[in-house]
Amino acid sequence: VMTPDEFGKAQASPKFKSVTVDKVLPYPDGTPGFYFVRLAYADNVDEIFAAERVAMSKPVEQTIDLWGQQVTVRYSRIDAGQLSDIFDGERFTLMRGAIANPFIIEFEFSQPRPVTSLSADFGSMDFRLTAQLYGAGSTAPGTYDQKFLNFPFDPHIDMSFDGAPALVSRVHIEILNLQDGDTANIHIREILLK
Numbered sequence: 001v002m003t004p005d006e007f008g009k010a011q012a013s014p015k016f017k018s019v020t021v022d023k024v025l026p027y028p029d030g031t032p033g034f035y036f037v038r039l040a041y042a043d044n045v046d047e048i049f050a051a052e053r054v055a056m057s058k059p060v061e062q063t064i065d066l067w068g069q070q071v072t073v074r075y076s077r078i079d080a081g082q083l084s085d086i087f088d089g090e091r092f093t094l095m096r097g098a099i100a101n102p103f104i105i106e107f108e109f110s111q112p113r114p115v116t117s118l119s120a121d122f123g124s125m126d127f128r129l130t131a132q133l134y135g136a137g138s139t140a141p142g143t144y145d146q147k148f149l150n151f152p153f154d155p156h157i158d159m160s161f162d163g164a165p166a167l168v169s170r171v172h173i174e175i176l177n178l179q180d181g182d183t184a185n186i187h188i189r190e191i192l193l194k
Contacts, residue, residue, distance in 0.1 A: 007035040015049075017042045056099055059106075067193065072108040076100035079185070086188050091121050091154070094189045101184035102130075102176035107193065112136035112167035117194045118159045123187025125177045126150065129157070132172040135165030141172065149178075154189065 002010060010019045018040040027033040042048065059074045062083055066073075073083060080096035097103040115133060126149045132141035144161050151157075171193060177184040 002035045002037055004032050004035070007032075007037065010037070010039065015042055015045050016040060053099075059104065066107075067113070069113070070110040072110075073105065074108075075105040076103045086191050089190070091156075091189045094123065094187050096123075097184065097186040097188070099183040099185075101180055101182055101186065102128075102174040103184075103186040103188070104172070104174050105188075105191070106170065106172045108170045109168070112169045114164075114166065115168040115171060115193050116161050116164050118161070118173075119156070119190070119192045119194065120159075121154065121156045121189035122175070123189070124151075124153050124155070125184075125186070126179055127186075128174075128176040128178060129159060130174045130176070131159065131161065133161060133164050133168045134170040134172075136167045136169045138165065138169075147178070 007019070010016055016039050018038075020038045021035055022038060023036040024032050025034040025036070056077050058077070060077060061072060061074045063070055063072045064083065064087075065071075066087060075083065077098045077100065078095050079098040081094050083095060085093040085095045112135075118129075118131060120129075126147075128145065128147045131144045133144070134141045142161070142164055144159065146159055148155060148157055173191075175186055175188070177186055
């Protein structure tokens, strides 16, 4: 059963070699409301899915004004929300990862700055957060790793970076949902580096 929009997308998709309509259920005004269809995958659908996975694994890069400076942010692909939603101070907005597990987000500062802790809000899950802090001019990061288990709904976490470099030029964060496999829709509500 498909809406007209879903039906149009299926017809245009190279994933299907046939989209056969069995019945159309109209709205009261007579326009098509729901399509009852039979679908047959294209012969090369496995290749199409593999190419999509490769494309979805490539990070997105965006430069934004954050914490008083220009910050280049590289992050896993998303399918809901936008990058600014995790910096707006509002826990009800979110950015949702499309498939990546772990979800990766990396901050590169235009001017190195102190970073001694992280505060963040996520969707409900058991997860492992790994943060790598690169000191100004350093190629070897300080690594901080912590599991967060059995938290209440939409957990808020605080993570301290004891012994962090005085000035940090880059922070690489990985959020691994421990309840899912290689793919997961990881919800990030807020991230604050302090």
